[in-house]
Amino acid sequence: MPATLPRAAGEAVRGLLRARDTALLSLTGSGDQPPVTTPRDPAREAARRELSKRMYHEHDPGLLQRALNAVLDWIDRLLAAAASATPGGALGLVVVVLAVIAVLGALWWRLGTPGRQPVSAAALFDDRPRSAAEHRAAAEAHAAQGHWNQALQERMRAVVRALEERALLDIRPGRTADEAAAEAGRALPAHTDRLRAAAREFDDVTYGGRRATQASYDHVTSLDRDLEHSKPILAGSTHSTAHNTRQGAAE
Numbered sequence: 390m391p392a393t394l395p396r397a398a399g400e401a402v403r404g405l406l407r408a409r410d411t412a413l414l415s416l417t418g419s420g421d422q423p424p425v426t427t428p429r430d431p432a433r434e435a436a437r438r439e440l441s442k443r444m445y446h447e448h449d450p451g452l453l454q455r456a457l458n459a460v461l462d463w464i465d466r467l468l469a470a471a472a473s474a475t476p477g478g479a480l481g482l483v484v485v486v487l488a489v490i491a492v493l494g495a496l497w498w499r500l501g502t503p504g505r506q507p508v509s510a511a512a513l514f515d516d517r518p519r520s521a522a523e524h525r526a527a528a529e530a531h532a533a534q535g536h537w538n539q540a541l542q543e544r545m546r547a548v549v550r551a552l553e554e555r556a557l558l559d560i561r562p563g564r565t566a567d568e569a570a571a572e573a574g575r576a577l578p579a580h581t582d583r584l585r586a587a588a589r590e591f592d593d594v595t596y597g598g599r600r601a602t603q604a605s606y607d608h609v610t611s612l613d614r615d616l617e618h619s620k621p622i623l624a625g626s627t628h629s630t631a632h633n634t635r636q637g638a639a640e
Contacts, residue, residue, distance in 0.1 A: 521551035525613070528606075537601040538594050544609045545591040548584075548616060549573075557621050566591040576621040583612045 450458070519527075524547035531540035549569045552558040557576045558569060570588035574581035587609045593599040 519546075519550070521547045521554055524550055528610075532603075532606060537603055537606050541590060541594055541601040541606045541609055544606060544613055545587055548587065548609065548613045551613065551616065552576075555621075577616065577619055578622060580612065580616060580619060583608075583615075587612055 524543050528540045528543035528547060531537075531543060545566060549558065549564070549566070552569070552573050553560050558564075558572055566588040567585075570581075570584035574584050577584070590601065590605050590609065594601045594605075
């Protein structure tokens, strides 16, 4: 026990005695009169006033300690109630808790760690169709203000729209950047890797929460300019080239 507790208890007792004497004197009017029995209510009020003095509360626990004690008392009552309701008492409660932990562990081992569901890629374009030139102008306006996320998105839309305007891609609502890159790569195989990289940049910025940079915007811009002067490989020309190669080998 701390040394302050006996001292505080002694002070409380002496305070009660003083309160009792004060009550007696107030009732009798003089210390020379014979003692009388103090009524209950005045004695209680005198004791309350005495014990409310600060000197008796200097070593009381603080607000945090009282809150912690209340939480611990609540947990203790909860465990006691659970133990009384469980067959076998406290031992039975421990067995039930261990069984629940074992079941959860088995489920985790069987199913693995829960992971985030992949976010499905949204459409590349919005509802209002715009030309490749309009997308390029919007991209340049965003780039001039340092808004690299919007600039990269608009430039990637310009790339896909330009391929649609050249009939290298069919106009299809709901197409994603990955789908556009895969389809364009078949007509422009020399740019397949750059198309896929640009699509990943678009997805990371639009759906992955990453921030674009001037360098990433410049990469998509360079791809857009190179695709303007690229010559596509059509499916018919590929078949003809393969047929001529086989015929030459046979001769």
